[in-house]
Amino acid sequence: MKTQKKGGAVKWILITICVIFLAVFLILPLIYILSTAFRDGISSYIKAVTDEYAVKAALLTLKATFFAVVINTIFGLFASWCICKFTFRGKKVLSTFIDLPVTVSPIIAGLIYILTFGRQSFLYPILDDMGIQIIFAVPGIILATIFVTFPFISRELIPVLTAQGTDEEEAAALMGANAFTIFKNITFPHIKWALLYGIVLCAARAMGEFGAVSVLSGHLRGKTNTLPLYIELLYQGYDFTGAFASSSILMIFAIIVLILRVILEQRGKKERG
Amino acid sequence: MRRKKSRSVIPGFGISLGVTLTILSLIVLIPLCSLVVFSAKLSFSDFIRAVTGARVLSSYYVSISTALIASLINAVMGLILAWVLVRYDFPGKRLVDGIIELPFALPTAVAGISLTHLTTTNGWVGSFFYNIFGIKIAYTRIGITAALVFIGIPFVVRAVQPVLEKVDHECEEAAMLLGADPGTTFRKVIFPEILPAMISGFTLAFARSIGEYGSVVFIAGNTPYKTEIAPLMIMAQLQEYDYASATSIALVMLVIAFLILSVNAFLQSMAARRVSGLA
Structure with a gap:
């Protein structure tokens, strides 16, 4: 790191601006969450986070997060392998579609699933006959969560795989290794840390998704309420201690994610030399 | 085959x-x-009726204007943050670098309720602004803008940071040796190189901000014609099971997002051509 020797005053003015900006916009909200969560003492905090509905909401959130991580990991591995190791027509279109879900408003993400599986869809009678309810039920929540976190893992893997190139895989293929062996022994060690970071990021976003899930949830307490929706419910009922206590759980996860990010990035850099 | x-x-x-x-x-x-x-x-007349209602039009205006102002603030602050992180060493730098991505990791609803409580007229930050300047933040467009600044800041920083790291020190040193002061060097040498990244970060933050829902819906107060955002209008139509109107409003928003991203793609290709033309 090269540091500037000149402009000492400018340096400290800019640093001060940054620190004030970050303190007000990023750190103050975190302090506020904790102080409100604990304002009625530790026992009411514990009561709020172990409330029956809070636990059920947390379990549903974990379930949706689990599915999002599994599906997006499978997708991310295949998609990034496909995009980085082969040349084919339509590759650019493919990557545009993969990145699309992050630019779409979460409300619109919810809307498209309602249009696909809702009452006016031709799929509805078929699914209804089979007794499957997707929108305003748990499957809808899971689908919405997968959608909003869709490119998170492939986006972490693609730059690493592109930088690594295809020479090693080609050599292994010429020596007769099959696809799985090549992936396991050659590609995987390169992308290990990026994959782990992608999973962490995907899990964090999946846990916190609000807009899309809010459209597709039936808002049934204990059944289709995820943790962020449960927080909204408490907040609108003026139970601020409860809302911020539940928020603090998600906040702790967010901080763990940030710490993991720094660790994983360092690991990745070190191994790449 | x-x-x-x-x-x-x-x-x-x-x-x-x-x-x-x-x-x-x-x-x-x-x-x-x-x-x-x-x-x-959808029939064309229904579509026009759904997307040109006075309440819907003002919600577009609220969404676009607040997103634009927030993204401009983020472009400037993002540049300063990236500059400080790349060029200076100071205690706590690792912490600053790590916390930049908090808005990606913190659930939007959690950010929304805490920013709202901080900025009401008796909140920690809101009372300060209200008592000294008479400015209300929560439940106004200023509040919406503040929430969008929170959401958008990592986009610009993460776009500018890697480019700034690669800026050639030799060009800068040459400019300095030729007698340029640090301000001129920045304007003529460094700024043109990082401008495409800045625009890209700005448009990403802008596109994201227009569609943002979770963090804004609490702080906005949702007063018709004043602080209703476009995603909220879709949500309102959905709650009345009026899928036709919801889809119409959504289509307009998708077109706006698409236009923003296309303008960015065009500017990026121009910038790429300019750089390769020079070299």
């Missing part, structure tokens, strides 16, 4: 493309198609 097309000795093209396309279709393409199919069924 597969081999011929991929022209690669690496096996596994067929299966990886197959799995990729299957999951992509199920999660993204088919639902998006149903949006297209459903909007084809």
